[in-house]
Amino acid sequence: MNGIILPVDKPAGWTSFDVVAKLRSGLRWRKVGHAGTLDPMATGLLIVLFGECTSSSDEFMDLGKQYRGVVKLGVTTSTDDLDGDIISERPVNWDEVLVRNIVSSFRGEILQRPPAISAIKVNGERSYKIARSGKELSLEPRPVKIHEITVVELSCPFVTIEVTCGKGTYIRSIARDIGELLGCGGSLAKLRRTSIGDYQVEDAWRIEDALRVPEFRGQR
Template sequence: MNGIINVLKPTGITSHGVVSFIRKNLNMKKVGHTGTLDPNAAGVLPICVGKATKVSQFLLDKKKRYRAELTLGKETDTQDKSGNVINEAKVNVKESDIIKAFDKFRGNIFQTPPMFSALKHKGKKLYELAREGKTIERKPRKITIYDLDILNIEGNKVLFDVECSKGTYVRTLCDDIGKELGTYGYMSVLIRTKVDMFEIDEALTFEEIKEAAESNRIDDILLPMDMALTQYDKIELNDENYKIISNGGRVSLRNTLITNNQFNLNDKFRVYCMDSFIGIGIIKDYENNYYLKMDKVLL
């Protein structure tokens, strides 16, 4: 049983809690998530099962898309609605001011991670230190906001969609925009709508997953593990190479490809042979000839 389940994580449960739910219902130990989603947030959380856990790392760096709500006028210690209000101010901004403020946060920006986060300082998580009343200096990190669209502005609330890079804290984005507007702001709603190719419209609820498990239909909800590797082009080998390549060997690229591919030294590919996904291969040079060497066999 190997593959990826596109889970619709409910609010009030951690990402590790979702992993535990899948382990229990599938009766499997080898289960892992592809990057944490805040307990108070809902949405897409791809879960890797069996050998697919070997590709979970490749989803960590993928773009993610969220729908969020910014509430202006208050600052909380956690930067979201779960925290304690630590500052308040009047909201005296026009719709045009909000639009201009949002414009400043598109593209490559620097963001300081919040104290209430799972980042570690000397082996201890920042949120643990924050709960002790401690504040640690954090260096701003470069992130990318690929897309930032305001959907609705009503009173002191702004509903928006954001597509961002790994390491982005949407609640910190809300906090920063609030301060840019000369007031305060916190994230009052967060739903993750997309992780790479995994979309919320196709995500499965806990009830749907449990029902599939009880009726022995897990294979029907498992997605192929190569969906996590779309950043690599596909390369196909002739059938006679199956034994070598499936055992982690190397094959010459001369007259062995079914499809014509452009490649350079150290390029990585999704490798297929005999209509099966083999794993990740890398282009290497041996004695002045290009070869495909398996970097990770996933059979």
């Protein structure tokens, strides 16, 4: 076997590298990578590539992705999600019509400021390293494409959204910006990636199940 493409359902609390390391060791492959990082707090579809298939990483990165996220209004954090340190807490002036209109305004090609805690490089150094060193950092907005964004559920102070987007999009930034436009701040409380191109999370493997499949094993 020269390589395999394995869709995995990443559990919360694992980094994408944790998943790769576990599968590399357990399935005895030398060369293993993934096609699109998920934050530790996120769950859902992670495409893991083995052997010769690692060379196709860029092809997967270019595919459209779908997410379901829960935004908590009234709180801002250092990471734009609830894993970060709280920066501010403000009352939420709840208006369902306004919330829906603001969410819809993100549809299309937009300029998005990435979170400071991200893997984007600034002068050759990862931005999360700069931010965690205590230095001031504000990344420049960059164009991203939101193919579709809808409100799935409203329950103050939580807004559940479904987003279909192109590469380079940060759902944490969308959560932050929804809160800013509402004047109360916002952070991402939950995130699940549900699809990448034609790959669906319903068809993804749990890590522990994949480790038991002899056909997935490579050679060191």
